[in-house]
Amino acid sequence: MLFRIGFLSVSIIDVFDVFLVAYIFYKVYEFLKGSMAARMMMGLLIIILFSIFAEILNMSGSSWIFSNLKTVWVIAFVIIFQPEFRRLLLYLGQNPVLRRFVQVSTTRFIDETIGAVSDLSRKNFGALIVLLRDTGIKHIVETGISLQAQVSKALILSIFNPRSPLHDGAIVIQNDIIVAAKCQLPLTENPKLDPSLGMRHRAALGLSEQADVTVLVVSEETGMISLAEQGILTRGLTEEGLRKRLLEAFSPDKPQKRNLADILKWGEEV
Numbered sequence: 001m002l003f004r005i006g007f008l009s010v011s012i013i014d015v016f017d018v019f020l021v022a023y024i025f026y027k028v029y030e031f032l033k034g035s036m037a038a039r040m041m042m043g044l045l046i047i048i049l050f051s052i053f054a055e056i057l058n059m060s061g062s063s064w065i066f067s068n069l070k071t072v073w074v075i076a077f078v079i080i081f082q083p084e085f086r087r088l089l090l091y092l093g094q095n096p097v098l099r100r101f102v103q104v105s106t107t108r109f110i111d112e113t114i115g116a117v118s119d120l121s122r123k124n125f126g127a128l129i130v131l132l133r134d135t136g137i138k139h140i141v142e143t144g145i146s147l148q149a150q151v152s153k154a155l156i157l158s159i160f161n162p163r164s165p166l167h168d169g170a171i172v173i174q175n176d177i178i179v180a181a182k183c184q185l186p187l188t189e190n191p192k193l194d195p196s197l198g199m200r201h202r203a204a205l206g207l208s209e210q211a212d213v214t215v216l217v218v219s220e221e222t223g224m225i226s227l228a229e230q231g232i233l234t235r236g237l238t239e240e241g242l243r244k245r246l247l248e249a250f251s252p253d254k255p256q257k258r259n260l261a262d263i264l265k266w267g268e269e270v
Helices: 012-032 036-056 060-080 082-093 106-123 153-159 199-210 239-250 260-269
Strands: 003-005 008-010 127-132 145-150 170-174 177-183 213-218 225-229 232-234
Touching: 036 060, 106 127, 106 153, 106 213, 106 225, 106 239, 127 199, 127 239, 153 177, 199 213, 199 225, 199 232, 213 239, 225 239
Parallel strands: 127 170
Antiparallel strands: 003 008, 127 213, 145 177, 170 177, 213 225, 225 232
16 A cells, blocks of 8 residues: 555555556547547546546445446447547557557558559659658548558559549558548748749648658659658659668668758768
8 A cells, every 4th residue: 555545545556547547538638639529538537537426425326327327428439439539549559669569561561652653653643642650640631531441552543543533632641551532731831942843742841841751742744753751852763762761761670750961861862
């Protein structure tokens, strides 16, 4: 026993348990913040607290009501907000600690992406592909259409076919999943940008300035492949040059972030 509060004995395990539950609720609320699910979660939390107080005070009637209401609320919450739970599971899957136990095949998703980008380049099909690392961009994903489909060359080519209703905007890839398509990205406000750059390149730079992402661009006019990271655009990448950059960026054995000198060095090499 660590200490006593009235008739309650508090141990180190109890303290750890309280902090763990509080941390879980905080992270879930942080992820859902601003959505209807967050407000419902707060309502569920209030019901749980009332239920606990009712049991401590031996209020059998109130305790029975709150316990049953709590069960119904949880079931309704899960049914109504299935999409939010899917996004939450993807978010948890991005946790670097969990990655040590469940690792996505980095090489497979890179191979599929590069294969698609190379074909899009040869066909002069414009494309905008956002590759997420550890930073969530929920506000960007919500501007598009949810897919939750495994990354494949065929699917990416299908999305960016000019006849596809999803070809405008960007796709967002997280781990081995295409989370959404037709997403709208913020445009860069850099006044020194080359005026010849099109909207896709400006959008790629804009998002890379705000989040820890790698954004691939295929020019519709020239078929040129470009890559944006940390507000810096590398143009004219070859297939091998692109592979090298992506393996470096998404290798599980190397740090995800690179400094400006590293990125400039990459630009010289490719």
